[in-house]
Amino acid sequence: MRTFLFRRLPSGLLVLLAASFLIFLILRLIPGDPATSLAGPDAGPEAVAAIRARLGLDRPLLGQYLGWLGDLAAGQLGPSYAIGGEVAELIGDSLGATVELTLGALLLVILLGLPLGVLGATVRRGPVAVAVRALTTTVLAVPPFVTGVVLVLVFAVTLGVLPAGGHQSILDQPDLGVQYLLLPALCLALPSAAILGRYLKDGLERALAEDYVRTATALGISRGRIVRRHALPNALPPAVTVLGLQVGQLLGGAVLVEAIFAWPGLGQLAEQGVLRRDYPVVQDLLLLLVAVYVAVQLVTDLVYTWLDPRIRWE
Amino acid sequence: MTTLAVGPRRRRLLPAGLHTLRGTTGVLLVGAVVLAGLLAPLLTDADPLAQSGLALAGPSGAHPFGTDDLGRDLFSRVLHGIRTDLLISITAVPVGAVLGCALALLAATSRGADVAVQRVFDLLLAFPGLILALAVTAVLGPGRWPVVIVIALAEIPGFGRQLRAGILVQREREYALAARVGGASRARVLLRHVLPNAVDPLIVQGAIAFSLAVFIEGAMSFLGVGVRPPEPSLGGILSQSMAYLSTHPGYAAAPLLVVTALVLGLTLIAEALNEGIRR
Amino acid sequence: MSAVLQSVEPSGAESSAAVLRVRDLKVEFDGVEAVSGVGFELAAGETLGIVGESGSGKSTTALALLRMLPAGGRISGGSVELAGRDLAALAEPELRAVRGRRIAMIFQDPMSSLNPVLTIGRQLDEALRAHGAAPKAERAARAVELLDLVGIPDAARRLRDHPHQFSGGQRQRVMIALALAGDPEVLVADEPTTALDPTVQRQILRLLERINRERGTALVLISHDLGVIARTCRRVLVMHQGKVVEHGRTEDVLDRPEHPYTKRLLAAVPRLDAPSTAAANSTPGPEPLLTVTGLAKSYGPRRRPVTALAGVDLVLHPGETLGLVGESGSGKSTLARALVQAHAPSAGEIRYRGEQLTRSRAARREIQLVFQDPYSSLNPRMTVGRILAEPLIAHRLGDAAERAERVAELLTQVGLEPDAAARHPRAFSGGQRQRIGIARALAPRPSVLICDEPVSALDVSVQAQVLELLSGLQRELGLAILFIAHDLAVVRQVSHRIAVMHRGRLVETGAADRVVTDPQDPYTAELLAAVPQLNHRSPV
Amino acid sequence: AESGDGAAASASPRRGGTLSLATTIDFTPSLLFAQSANTLVQRLVFNTLTRYDDQLRPQPELATSWQLAADGLSITFKLRDDVLFHDGRKFTADDVIFAVKNLQNPVRSAQLRSTAATVTEFRKNGDHELTLQLAHPVSNLFDLFEFMIITDSATVEDAVAGKQLIGTGPFRYGKRTPGSSITFARNEKYWNPGRPYLDGVEIRVIPQADSLVSSLKTGQSHLSYHVPGKDLAGLKGSGQFQLRPYDTGSGAYYIGVNVTAEHVQDKRVRQAISWAVDRERLVQQALGGYGLPSAAPWPKSSPAYTDANATRYRHDPAKARELLKEAGVSGITLPFAHSNTPDGTAIAQILQHDLKQVGIETELQPTDSPTMQKQLISQTMPALWTLSHGFAQLHPATLAVSAYPFNEAKNSSHFSSPAYTDIVQRAWKRPDSDSAEARALYQQVTDTLLDEEFVIDLAIGGQIEVAGSKVHGATLNKFNYLNLDDAYLTA
């Protein structure tokens, strides 16, 4: 495991470096600059120039880039340009909300995706099969921004059982926190759950066609047990890879869902940052997302290895 | 007597599996949507851009799907929206697929290249898509191209990873070794022998890719960086309709119906092909 | 155990002692009849062998006994009565109670038939809990007992291991242990030893015999190897094209075959005691064509290497066939692959006509390989014509027209019609595919042909055809052949000399007849002793 | 208690409760001293010297009384002496001096900087009295004091960095979660005894307008000023809410014209555009009917507002075509930038359609706001764009000297004319703002604007307060600062 980490570390760092460069570049390529958006709607050019100088935006680009990397290496994130506050605090605050949302969604992805996949692979006919198919298709066909609005309309406005949006830390008030978390997490989880279910269904179908399932059947083991105890463990490793990919999507793709549910997470912060050209916030945030993603990939590979004994021994 | 063992698959004119009920239904659904898009000018003579004071009207003889918030005929907009989305998908998905496959082939050349390509996929997957969408549109200006680029970029890792996995498996097959022993160069083994056997999963991936494309187009419209208004697009109509979901749910229904039919059709085709391949 | 001999006629008088009674069984695959009217009875503790050519319906019959036909297949007639109940009429839960408990099956390929991600202990436990709810500790004890029974050393510890940590022979034993978990009355074994070398094969057969003897489990053994049947079964059933063509006591059938097919089958079986026919076929040239010295190869990470070849020395003369035998995993395929430069050896050198072998295209042309598995080595997406033309294109031999001509010539050479070029590999039978593999290897006109187990997967009649083809080619083209196989009888028949491999080394090399009749190395002797022979008679 | 709150306080006010306020736009600390889209925070944490009543007459707040010199060149304030900042420090005349100087700093980019800059000298008469000396008289002087919040000089940098806000207002700044919420707690030592009634205020940022409406409907939020017009009808119908329009409006929608661009250099083309657009339909379809179609920038609260100005241009495509013909313009295509928000896009599409009817093709350019802003400031706008502007709600001179689209010295339209400059300066540099003479000048400004049409005004957006039935007494000042001094929640 240690060697595994060592082997992955250099390429991971390279990814981060490449990402940092791309992020920096993309941000500067976007027209509009932080000083003008900071200056407000009726500012004069002199105000803008003064702000540019104060933010150091008049320095050469390479200097700005290296300066950023240097600050990062020193653990200094500095103040935000436009949103207000320290970047570290901003990211720290929204990171908590995003982690909550992502973990909540991940849990739902598993809770929904698993049965969808298993039922999809084992029930071929009848109302259950139709229901599974209908659910999967709808979820895949209806974009999350529609799902979100519909969920709010149904559960918050019409039924009034769940809040329409906002965030309550689950750590402070678990019961209330869960109520706030449920809809956005569901909205975020649905497409991923459908995708996971799909891959799982595929994997299960393939596993169920394997010879060892024939062996188990010949031994008189019941169908249900074969699916659960024999086929599923074989279908899980590839599903875990898919899940790992989805975590990246959940982390980064939450912009819309966070906007709909007024969830103060990284997605919102990133959108705010881009909309105000708050370079420090966006740069650090995107880099963090890439780093988290790289880490998630690493964890995925470790879990994969743990689930599949064949790899462990090679 | 020697029996012919049943081969892993049968080749027919149409890909295997599309002859099943599931496959046929899928082809019909997708065909209907595509045809509706292609024949849009014949199916309706309403101008999708013409506005009137009659906003948010319900379905009527003149407006089968009603009108939108600016008094435009929704039926015509949806049909023309299909065209837009088809055009976008038909450019973006193949570009993403080709780039992804090229990277996967590059990965097959050496260990170093493999690690590098894998990290490129990581990078593409890690970069938040919507931020990328905002950035690309801001740089290029609004329109169809940024949407195409964002979708293509999003499709690269999907295709690339699938193909890479396929190549890794196929490369270890004996026929690849046999080709090598027969004197074929590495490149020839990869391109002529391994690649044709590794592309099967991409058919399914391709089908899924089209629904992803419609998704991304919609999300970009939602963020105001989609196709240039007033050009209609399915995602665009859908995102505009959200503001009226509680007061005029019919507005959202038409584009949703089309997207659902398209996705259901593609899913069915993908599944049918999948089964055909596995058989 | 006393063997109760049943009436030879399956449709004859009913015997109250029969546990399994099959009557006029018919199986269809999508309307095509694969098994048509098979019938037999099996009494407790009895042994029955089923032989027949590939595709004659042996496996299908076995699966029908458990009502476990693959999708598309169905029992279209007849009955399978197990302890008086017709399986065809049972509901799924009742069937489950029968499977594993009354009748159990051992499948051919032990690797794919074991669940790769579950430990052996878990799989045994699953089998045990499928019947009766013994407490966990009791089941664990039973599992150890079962592994012990099938002769896995250190059973208690190995429960925690996964299938890939066992050798091929051990996996087959685990399969048997699983089948025994439900203490079945009937055990059906479908080609349990086909891929195994003689020593391991003997161990498995002995185990089956012991189980039959000690526990009174009735045994149905399916094999294409008549020697295996001869040593294990008291009665035998010969199948051909879905029908039983002959049925009787093993001695009777083997000594006095009545059906023409049975006669053909018996005639095709190579006999270990038959002398080599190689010398009559061709005379090796004096100058060595291929010289291998100190060849070594190891796999895996540098810190934990697996040594596959540990210093192999070998010469091969033009026109000579060198047989290579040895236990599974001894490095035979590794050597073959090193010779065609599919991988670089860790040490040692290979000389061709006295020159160091290079990676140049010209050098690679001279040595060609015929693969063990004819199907997986043929590209499924290419026509046979393309497959055969590929080496010609690679070596830039001729233009398109010349290549087409050469392809037709090659096909004729290996006994196929030239119009075969337009078809894909899947449209050919196993034996035909093996010929295509040989044709491909011959395409660039090599002087050395390496055949890695070219006949192991084929039944004896097809095997005979392929062997005849090879010796014909040697006769005409003066090819040098390295012939790898695990069947010593076959090897003796075709080889001038035999080399015996054991744990990555050649332990013995000598004239074919000499090695078989007068082995010098103890390992060779062990190997020879393990070969099942037709003249063996089943123990009573 | 001051005047003007009698009507609101019909039921007896109740102490306690936390008011939850929903907004689509987050508070931007760096724009604390500029008028931005979110001005809910200013008057909660801070106070101003004076505040306007409905007739634009200044009323005392931190200043108890004032004396404007007859020549309009100086003003003397008497200040309250019982006011404490949230950190316990006493409020004095120095704080007023700092506040004015602060607005003179270009970095603060305050729109009223030009007015603040006329203050040349500060004379303190003790801690609670001071005189401001002006370079010349200005007609919008009290706009400045309505606008200028009194901040703590020591922590002003922290304030614009979003770290802490220290003022004298009714609420203390609590915790801010950017993009999500800001909380405020009651200032127990507020100078206005017994106020505020509320224990706290929470501003919830809900970027999605639909979500904001849901939040109101579910009772999660009590009050909002950011409900899109098209959702108001639904809320009004439900009977759950009180809707209250403010005459100040929420800014005006306009088409900006770059007068250096081809074709639109010609005044007649610009006028044709103004005739071509259907302002009524725009208000109906894009603003849900909540807004005032108007060719002039002035909302009803402005002294310059007249019906005649508002309806100077009506929807008259024939007239537009005639003007275009006269100008010799046909078959043109103009680039047309607009904000890429749903509302901005809807408005642009409506305008595009209307222009097309008179033969002007446009190519829409959805642009995000920072890009637009940069183009505005660097004067690189395309031929046409549509946006909204503020600052017409007070004294008309403020618009022309402070709002960038209308600035006589430098604007995004590249428009300048000596006549415009002269009239603007004359309207601005005068001591009174409400005389007949002043009004005549305002009319001249309006006439110039409506003739030149470098800014083609379309409609004044409605400023609607949506309050749940429990909410009472919330008001906005003329700069849309939220005043909750007298607000309370009934049970």
Ligand SMILES: Nc1ncnc2c1ncn2[C@@H]1O[C@H](COP(=O)(O)OP(=O)(O)OP(=O)(O)O)[C@@H](O)[C@H]1O
């Ligand atoms: N799943 C299937 N679908 C269709 N046909 C099948 C299937 N399985 C077997 N068959 C056909 O049934 C016949 C009998 O096959 P079976 O596997 O029983 O032969 P076998 O005697 O076991 O041969 P081998 O020695 O090669 O294993 C063959 O013709 C085969 O092609």
Ligand SMILES: Nc1ncnc2c1ncn2[C@@H]1O[C@H](COP(=O)(O)OP(=O)(O)OP(=O)(O)O)[C@@H](O)[C@H]1O
């Ligand atoms: N690619 C590989 N990586 C690691 N170990 C390998 C690899 N290929 C073969 N080995 C190991 O090298 C040894 C020799 O294998 P090889 O395939 O040459 O045996 P063989 O004599 O051909 O056996 P069989 O009769 O079963 O085909 C075995 O222990 C095997 O497990």
Ligand SMILES: [Mg+2]
């Ligand atoms: Mg078989």
Ligand SMILES: [Mg+2]
């Ligand atoms: Mg081998």
Ligand code: NI
């Ligand atoms: Ni054999």
